[in-house]
Amino acid sequence: MFITVLYGDHESAIFNPNCKTSLLLENIKTRCHCDSNVEVELSDTQGNIKFLAETPSRYANEVLTERETCILLRILKNGEEQKAEYIPLLNDEEAITESFLARLSTKEKLSSTSDKTVKKKGRKDDRGRETNRHPRSGGAKSTTPTGRRTKQR
Structure with missing residues (x-):
C-alpha cells in the first residue's frame, strides 16, 4: 500500500502509510524538504483535510486509502485561539483551484x-x-x- 504526496513545484513522493500518523508526517516533512518546526497535514485532491496531526498514535492506513493522492498542507495556528489555517505547499494551478481553497477554509471553520x-x-x-x-x-x-x-422462534 502506498500514497502519493504532491508538494512544491509539481513534485511528488510516494509514502507507505502502514505506520503511525506522527511517523508518517515526520517522514513527509523530511522528504518534502520542510523545516523541522513546521506543522504539516494532508488533504485529498478535493480539499478534504485528513486531520492526521490530531491523532498522532493512530495508524495512517486507517484514514488514508490505498494509492490515494494527497496534497501537502502547512498548518498555521493563529494566536491564543489556536484556530488553524491550512496553506497548500503545492504550486500547481490545476490542482489548487478556487473550489479547493474554498473547501479548505470551510473545513477549517467546521473543525474549529x-x-x-x-x-x-x-x-x-x-x-x-x-x-x-x-x-x-x-x-x-x-x-x-x-x-x-x-x-x-
Whole structure:
C-alpha cells in the first residue's frame, strides 16, 4: 500500500502509510524538504483535510486509502485561539483551484467549532420509514450469511 504526496513545484513522493500518523508526517516533512518546526497535514485532491496531526498514535492506513493522492498542507495556528489555517505547499494551478481553497477554509471553520453535535441517522424499516430501533433488539429479523431471512422462534 502506498500514497502519493504532491508538494512544491509539481513534485511528488510516494509514502507507505502502514505506520503511525506522527511517523508518517515526520517522514513527509523530511522528504518534502520542510523545516523541522513546521506543522504539516494532508488533504485529498478535493480539499478534504485528513486531520492526521490530531491523532498522532493512530495508524495512517486507517484514514488514508490505498494509492490515494494527497496534497501537502502547512498548518498555521493563529494566536491564543489556536484556530488553524491550512496553506497548500503545492504550486500547481490545476490542482489548487478556487473550489479547493474554498473547501479548505470551510473545513477549517467546521473543525474549529467544537460545540456542534452530530445527529445519528436512524435506520429504515422494511417499508422505508425511519426507526431508531437497535438491530439486535426484540422483534428484529435475523438473516443468514446469504442474506435470506430466517423464521423467528
